[in-house]
Amino acid sequence: MPTPAGYSRTQIRLHWNVAALIIFQLIFGEEIGSAFDAMLESGVASYDLAAITHILAGVGVLLFAVWRLALRFGRGVPAAPTGESAVQALLAKATHGILYVLMLAVPAVGLFAWFGGSEEAGDLHSLAKPAFIILVALHVLGALYHQFILKDGLLLRMKRAAD
Numbered sequence: 001m002p003t004p005a006g007y008s009r010t011q012i013r014l015h016w017n018v019a020a021l022i023i024f025q026l027i028f029g030e031e032i033g034s035a036f037d038a039m040l041e042s043g044v045a046s047y048d049l050a051a052i053t054h055i056l057a058g059v060g061v062l063l064f065a066v067w068r069l070a071l072r073f074g075r076g077v078p079a080a081p082t083g084e085s086a087v088q089a090l091l092a093k094a095t096h097g098i099l100y101v102l103m104l105a106v107p108a109v110g111l112f113a114w115f116g117g118s119e120e121a122g123d124l125h126s127l128a129k130p131a132f133i134i135l136v137a138l139h140v141l142g143a144l145y146h147q148f149i150l151k152d153g154l155l156l157r158m159k160r161a162a163d
């Protein structure tokens, strides 16, 4: 995998767009719940605004995550920041890895629940909320630790493009 000097403009835009979409889903996610319950009861899907925006935003997260992974392996990402202990570096790597798994698995299970009419998949999909909240909190804490304790300007890596 190549090691460029920094993230590209596209990688940075994708990072922040996906972050915004996920935050939107976490705030408004419950709204699709009533349309889902009604569908399970009647067997007919009703596409109200809440359902349509939830599905579109979720599919957006999935497609953007695939695009990001293609860029990670094709173009590469910058080397891990220096100044971290081995444990911190491992924690950062694990957090990024699990966030990628969630960005792929959560929408996939959501699609299966909705289009397959599966209540079990819906229950599993509902775990998205605590899972994302924990992982994103860890991720943001890591970014703040770099910003205010290590003072290595890590946030700039997700702001200033290197292409």
Ligand code: HEM
Pocket (backbone or CB within 6 Å): 011, 015, 018, 019, 020, 022, 023, 068, 072, 077, 078, 080, 081, 096, 097, 099, 100, 136, 139, 140, 143, 144, 154, 155, 156, 157, 158
């Ligand atoms: C739902 C929200 C978020 C997700 C899913 C997410 C995911 C990720 C992932 C997977 C990476 C690894 C690089 C890559 O593949 O693009 C990354 C990097 C980064 N994220 Fe986030 N992020 C989120 C929100 C945030 C927020 C709110 C901040 C600001 C505090 C932030 C700051 C950063 C920084 C500074 C990096 C670069 C780290 C490095 O280069 O080692 N992220 N993010």
Ligand code: HEM
Pocket (backbone or CB within 6 Å): 022, 025, 026, 029, 030, 031, 032, 033, 034, 036, 037, 054, 055, 057, 058, 059, 061, 062, 102, 103, 106, 107, 108, 110, 111, 112, 113, 114, 115, 119, 122, 123, 125, 126, 127, 128, 129, 132
């Ligand atoms: C990363 C993308 C997504 C996130 C973060 C997300 C998040 C959420 C959240 C927070 C809830 C509310 C759970 C609760 O009430 O506790 C929810 C419910 C739901 N979502 Fe998603 N979602 C995503 C993608 C999708 C997609 C693509 C679909 C496809 C149709 C979908 C279908 C559903 C359904 C059917 C429910 C209701 C589940 C139930 O009430 O049992 N989601 N989602």
